[in-house]
Amino acid sequence: MSPMKRAWPCPNVVPGMAPVAVILARTEETVVAVTGIRADPAGFGFTVNLRLRNLRPSERRGFWPFPEFGHHQGRLLPDAGILRLTIEFADGRSVNNLHAPTERSNAPDAERPMLSSGPGTGMEATGPFRDRWIWDMDYRVRPLPPPGPLAFICVWPGRGIPTSRVEVDGAAIREAANDAVTLWLDDPYCSEDC
Amino acid sequence: MSFFDQPGRLTRFKVVHAVWRRQRMEVLPGVAPVSLVLARTEATVVGVTDVRGYPNGFVFLLRLRWGLVADPAEEVPWPFPHWGSPDPLDGDLFPDELLRFGVQFADGRKVTNMDRYPFVPEDLPPDQPVLIEAGVGGEGGRLGRGASWDLELAVQPLPPPGPLAFVCAWPGRGIPESRVEIDAGLILDAAAAAVPFFAAEAGS
Numbered sequence: 401m402s403p404m405k406r407a408w409p410c411p412n413v414v415p416g417m418a419p420v421a422v423i424l425a426r427t428e429e430t431v432v433a434v435t436g437i438r439a440d441p442a443g444f445g446f447t448v449n450l451r452l453r454n455l456r457p458s459e460r461r462g463f464w465p466f467p468e469f470g471h472h473q474g475r476l477l478p479d480a481g482i483l484r485l486t487i488e489f490a491d492g493r494s495v496n497n498l499h500a501p502t503e504r505s506n507a508p509d510a511e512r513p514m515l516s517s518g519p520g521t522g523m524e525a526t527g528p529f530r531d532r533w534i535w536d537m538d539y540r541v542r543p544l545p546p547p548g549p550l551a552f553i554c555v556w557p558g559r560g561i562p563t564s565r566v567e568v569d570g571a572a573i574r575e576a577a578n579d580a581v582t583l584w585l586d587d588p589y590c591s592e593d594c
Numbered sequence: 595m596s597f598f599d600q601p602g603r604l605t606r607f608k609v610v611h612a613v614w615r616r617q618r619m620e621v622l623p624g625v626a627p628v629s630l631v632l633a634r635t636e637a638t639v640v641g642v643t644d645v646r647g648y649p650n651g652f653v654f655l656l657r658l659r660w661g662l663v664a665d666p667a668e669e670v671p672w673p674f675p676h677w678g679s680p681d682p683l684d685g686d687l688f689p690d691e692l693l694r695f696g697v698q699f700a701d702g703r704k705v706t707n708m709d710r711y712p713f714v715p716e717d718l719p720p721d722q723p724v725l726i727e728a729g730v731g732g733e734g735g736r737l738g739r740g741a742s743w744d745l746e747l748a749v750q751p752l753p754p755p756g757p758l759a760f761v762c763a764w765p766g767r768g769i770p771e772s773r774v775e776i777d778a779g780l781i782l783d784a785a786a787a788a789v790p791f792f793a794a795e796a797g798s
Binding site for chain 1: 615616618619622623624625626627628629630631634639641643644645646657659660661662733734737738739740742784787788789791792
């Protein structure tokens with residue numbers, strides 16, 4: 401079945417959880433954190449938590465640092481404003497949000513992990529928090545990482561964040577995937593026969 | 595006595611405000627290794643994952659799955675009550691089409707979605723748990739032959755040590771009262787691991 405025809409992360413699975421909550425990068429005004437991790441036999445999902453403060457009103461209008469969505473409000477994102485995110489497996493395979501084969505790719509490449517994003521959830525910052533920008537973006541990676549360190553790497557020049565890296569245990573994610581529960585043998589969520 | 599006995603009509607009430615929104619802005623939660631199938635029939639599953647601990651409560655994802663929606667044109671209605679007023683049922687029974695869901699602490703305190711947060715009895719003790727829709731709305735809908743909804747919920751305050759029960763019943767989907775317990779210590783450990791996003795805001 402083409403990956404285009406599969407809902408993913410698949411609703412037919414209740415994922416196992418590998419508890420991860422780490423600060424990936426932090427400045428006085430910007431935090432990039434990673435939480436999750438939801439694992440199933442096909443791959444894993446995590447959330448990037450962005451917390452920005454001391455933004456001027458002009459900065460908050462239309463703020464959008466995710467390049468994987470291409471245009472935003474009719475404009476291409478400037479390079480410096482982009483949050484670049486890379487996932488690197490212990491065997492050297494990697495994928496990033498600038499050049500990611502996604503589940504919409506027609507032919508998945510076994511040598512390259514796939515990355516997709518969304519949905520995301522923002523919060524309207526009001527009152528004493530009105531100088532903030534808050535967004536939690538879900539990402540998904542296929543396949544599962546091999547045992548060994550799994551690295552989350554980000555760089556965000558526009559927010560003063562140099563290349564920053566944290567590693568988690570790939571084996572723990574694989575163990576969590578073993579706890580995932582497949583709900584129905586005949587997957588009802590496939591949009592076509594499978 | 596059922597876990598989901600319908601609360602009486604609210605004649606004197608107050609509105610409580612969750613600290614959840616502010617905590618989400620300020621605090622990186624700890625994550626608990628919890629993944630549950632709370633109830634399962636041939637056509638319906640209720641699951642719980644993504645349990646995160648905060649200083650004043652915990653958040654989780656309620657996963658609802660329909661294995662088959664017979665009518666391909668049928669939209670699957672949102673199965674959670676929306677309380678827009680203290681007495682929206684006007685004395686009617688809680689509809690069987692809606693999921694009944696709640697949590698119970700080890701000391702017996704409990705809260706369900708049949709309570710009408712943010713409208714609570716005027717004399718509600720301050721340590722009584724409240725159940726809050728934590729997300730901006732559910733994700734999901736019809737997909738293929740099935741359907742799914744994911745709903746983020748928050749409970750405040752934190753539970754005491756001991757067993758913490760997740761309980762549901764869904765008469766309209768053939769699910770009797772179903773209960774799964776976890777060790778509340780998993781959530782307390784996650785809450786203890788929570789840290790402020792910005793160090794300068796610690797304890798603010």
